[in-house]
Structures are given as C-alpha cells and as structure tokens.
Amino acid sequence: MSLTYVNQILPSLFSGAWMTIRIFFWTLVGALPLGVLVSMGLRSRFSPIRWVLNFYVWLMRGTPLLLQLMFVFYGLPDVNIVFARYPAALFAFILNYAAYFAEIFRGGFAGIDHGQYEGAQVLGLTYTQTLRKIILPQVVKSVIPAVGNEVINLVKDSSLVYVIGLGDLLRAGNVASARDVTLVPLILVGIIYLLLTLVCTYALRGLEKHYSYYR
Amino acid sequence: MLELKNINKSFAQRKILNNFSMVVPDQQIVSIVGPSGAGKTTLLRCIAGLERPDSGSFLLDGQPFDPVEDRGSERKIGVVFQDFNLFPNLSVFDNIMLAPKMVTGQTTKQAREQVEPLVESLGLTRVVKQYPFQLSGGQKQRVAIARALAMEPAILCYDEPTSALDPTLRDMVGQLILDLKKRGITQIVVTHDQQFAEKIADQVVTVKPLNA
Numbered sequence: 001m002s003l004t005y006v007n008q009i010l011p012s013l014f015s016g017a018w019m020t021i022r023i024f025f026w027t028l029v030g031a032l033p034l035g036v037l038v039s040m041g042l043r044s045r046f047s048p049i050r051w052v053l054n055f056y057v058w059l060m061r062g063t064p065l066l067l068q069l070m071f072v073f074y075g076l077p078d079v080n081i082v083f084a085r086y087p088a089a090l091f092a093f094i095l096n097y098a099a100y101f102a103e104i105f106r107g108g109f110a111g112i113d114h115g116q117y118e119g120a121q122v123l124g125l126t127y128t129q130t131l132r133k134i135i136l137p138q139v140v141k142s143v144i145p146a147v148g149n150e151v152i153n154l155v156k157d158s159s160l161v162y163v164i165g166l167g168d169l170l171r172a173g174n175v176a177s178a179r180d181v182t183l184v185p186l187i188l189v190g191i192i193y194l195l196l197t198l199v200c201t202y203a204l205r206g207l208e209k210h211y212s213y214y215r
Numbered sequence: 216m217l218e219l220k221n222i223n224k225s226f227a228q229r230k231i232l233n234n235f236s237m238v239v240p241d242q243q244i245v246s247i248v249g250p251s252g253a254g255k256t257t258l259l260r261c262i263a264g265l266e267r268p269d270s271g272s273f274l275l276d277g278q279p280f281d282p283v284e285d286r287g288s289e290r291k292i293g294v295v296f297q298d299f300n301l302f303p304n305l306s307v308f309d310n311i312m313l314a315p316k317m318v319t320g321q322t323t324k325q326a327r328e329q330v331e332p333l334v335e336s337l338g339l340t341r342v343v344k345q346y347p348f349q350l351s352g353g354q355k356q357r358v359a360i361a362r363a364l365a366m367e368p369a370i371l372c373y374d375e376p377t378s379a380l381d382p383t384l385r386d387m388v389g390q391l392i393l394d395l396k397k398r399g400i401t402q403i404v405v406t407h408d409q410q411f412a413e414k415i416a417d418q419v420v421t422v423k424p425l426n427a
C-alpha cells in the first residue's frame with residue numbers, strides 16, 4: 001500500500017465521505033422530529049390518523065430502502081414529481097428513518113407511567129407543558145439506545161444512494177478500486193466507515209451519560 | 216367548604232359510588248375509609264377531576280364546581296398520590312417550582328420566595344438538589360405535599376398517605392397533616408387504616424362496597 005497512492009486517492013474518498021456525512025446529518029435532522037410527530041399521531045385518539053400512519057410505517061419498514069430510493073428518483077417523475085438526485089435521496093431517507101424512529105418513540109411514550117400525566121394535570125399544567133417538561137425528556141432518555149442503533153445503521157445505509165447515481169464514500173472507493181485494479185481504496189473506505197461509526201458511538205455514549213443524572 | 220351531592224360512578228356497568236354525598240368544612244380534616252375496592256380512590260379521583268362522575272354535583276363555597284374543568288392557575292384541588300408521581304427528570308426543587316413557574320407564571324425569584332419557606336417547613340432543605348430516585352419514601356411524600364401546596368390549593372387530597380410508610384413514619388405524616396390543619400389547610404385523607412383516620416380526622420366518612 002504505497003503512501004503516494006493513498007495520498008493520490010484520499011481526496012476523492014474524502015469528497016465521497018462528505019456526501020455520506022451530509023446525507024447522514026440531514027436525515028437525522030429531518031427524521032428525528034418527524035418520527036416524534038408520527039409517534040404522537042400513532043397514539044392519537046382519532047382512528048383514521050392512526051390507520052394512515054400505521055400504513056405509512058408498515059410501508060416504510062416493509063420494503064427495502066433501496067427500492068424506496070429507486071421509486072422516489074425513477075418512479076415519481078411518472079406522476080410529475082421530479083427530484084434531483086440529492087433531494088431525492090434525502091426525501092427517501094427521511095421518510096424511511098422517520099418510520100423506524102416513530103416506532104421507537106411510540107414504545108418510549110408507552111413506557112411512561114400514566115401517573116406522570118395525572119401528576120402534571122392536578123398541578124394545572126397544560127398538555128403541551130406536560131409533554132415539554134415532563135414526558136419528552138423521559139422519552140428521549142429511554143429511547144437513546146434504540147435510536148443509537150438506527151444512527152449507526154444510517155452511517156452504513158447511506159451507501160445505498162449509489163443506486164441513484166450519487167457519489168458517496170463507498171462509490172468513490174469502488175470507482176478507484178475498479179480503475180486501479182486494487183483493493184486498497186476499499187480498505188480505506190472500510191477504515192473511514194469505522195471512524196465515522198466510532199465518532200457516533202462516542203457521541204451516543206456522551207448523550208447517555210448526560211441523561212444518567214436521574215433514573 | 217366543599218360539598219358533594221349524590222355522586223354516582225360506574226365502571227363498565229358496575230356501580231362503584233351510589234348517590235354519595237358529603238361535606239368537607241373549611242380547615243378541617245375529612246377522612247374517607249372503607250375496605251379495599253370500596254371506591255375510595257375512585258371518589259378521590261372524581262374530586263380531583265381525574266375521573267368524571269356519571270351524575271351528581273359539587274359545590275365549592277356554595278358555588279357550582281366542576282373538578283374536570285378545574286384548570287390552570289385557578290385550580291382548587293391539590294393531590295398527593297399514593298405513589299406520589301414525582302417527576303423523575305426534575306430535582307426536588309424543580310418538582311416543587313415547576314407549577315408555580317409554568318402555571319401561575321411567576322418569575323423564578325417570586326416562586327423561590329414562596330417555595331423556600333415551604334421546603335423548610337417540610338424539612339426538605341437538605342434534599343432540594345437531589346432527584347426523586349435518591350429519596351426515601353417519607354421524603355418523596357413530603358416532596359409531593361410541598362409540590363401540591365406550592366399551588367395553594369383550597370383543598371389538599373391524599374390517597375393512602377400511610378401505605379408506603381413504616382409505623383414511625385406513619386405517626387410523622389399524621390402529625391404533619393395536623394400541622395397543616397393548624398396552618399388553615401383543608402384536607403381529605405383517603406385511607407383503609409381506621410385507627411389512623413380516627414386519630415387525625417374531624418370527620419370520618421365510610422365508603423361501603425356496593426354489591427352489584
């Protein structure tokens with residue numbers, strides 16, 4: 001593994017990694033809040049809302065993300081919804097991940113003792129105040145491990161964007177590997193993925209620790 | 216003064232409260248006793264607005280009063296739950312300060328001035344920075360009492376205040392309830408402990424199980 005060769009391909013790997021990181025970041029920014037909203041809708045008293053959202057979750061979790069990506073980019077133009085590659089990828093990723101997060105958050109909400117709502121009600125707090133100050137902080141704490149798993153998955157899932165022609169980390173490695181007939185770029189790609197998941201793991205540990213001040 | 220008139224409540228066709236009436240005079244302690252399953256908690260939940268009676272009426276100081284609509288800063292009924300329902304994510308101090316700040320809209324300084332004497336009188340000064348999981352049962356109960364009192368309710372209700380406590384602590388909470396009475400607080404105490412009820416209450420009301 002000559003150092004000059006590594007130096008020569010690293011810039012293209014880094015620019016691929018940058019795409020991976022962007023998709024990772026914006027998917028989380030979109031899918032986490034959306035997941036919270038959907039999870040609240042899944043607990044709605046209004047049954048049509050529950051029905052629609054359950055269908056959405058089923059659809060997103062019941063089909064491969066790869067298929068969803070292809071559908072958004074190649075299928076939706078047939079009904080005159082046209083996305084460029086990058087927004088198409090974000091759209092599919094956010095919708096997909098929000099469904100997984102919604103299920104996790106639904107479990108988190110279900111785990112909160114009903115007494116917490118009643119305790120707040122008899123103090124005169126509104127439902128929104130109760131959610132913000134009492135329920136959500138406890139839900140967030142309880143879902144960190146499960147959300148963490150999905151976050152690590154997302155780092156690797158982001159490589160699926162190759163199917164709609166986006167140049168991410170894995171694709172950059174693939175291109176170099178095929179062109180130069182060597183495995184070196186793929187080894188470097190593996191190392192970069194490991195570093196990215198390592199950063200995520202530490203960030204999640206930190207978050208868990210931050211919330212460990214109470215039980 | 217709180218009056219309950221002909222309160223009826225059923226769960227799934229099973230009658231729990233049948234034309235239940237009682238009067239809670241100001242600055243007195245009314246104890247509600249009865250065997251397990253008689254409907255004591257159900258009655259308390261109706262008074263607290265957590266359960267809507269099927270029929271019957273409430274009067275507070277002679278005015279019609281709907282506990283379910285008893286909301287916001289004007290809320291009249293305070294509750295100390297059997298398992299306290301403290302907020303685990305908030306420190307003792309924030310448990311007590313939350314409602315004065317969020318509901319009555321006091322500034323932190325105003326709320327603090329009101330809450331600090333309360334914390335001191337309940338012997339909680341040393342634990343204000345701790346979290347509920349770090350407290351003993353008796354301490355948790357006093358936090359729950361302080362949290363309810365911080366909203367200055369017209370009536371403070373307790374569900375089984377002795378159930379989680381050993382005998383010495385039981386005497387202490389009895390004494391605390393009597394102290395609060397001296398401070399002019401009207402209280403309703405649900406318990407299955409007849410002795411305890413007779414020791415603290417001005418009036419003991421018995422709820423009998425209905426055989427449906």
Ligand SMILES: Nc1ncnc2c1ncn2[C@@H]1O[C@H](COP(=O)(O)OP(=O)(O)OP(=O)(O)O)[C@@H](O)[C@H]1O
Pocket residue numbers: 226227231249250251252253254255256257258407
């Ligand atoms: N939400 C509910 N749905 C259906 N039945 C209920 C509900 N809440 C209470 N009950 C029933 O009502 C009856 C009275 O219950 P309640 O909790 O008021 O009794 P209690 O006098 O407080 O008993 P204990 O001394 O054991 O606390 C019980 O038979 C109980 O099963």
Ligand SMILES: [Mg+2]
Pocket residue numbers: 255256257374375
């Ligand atoms: Mg009970």
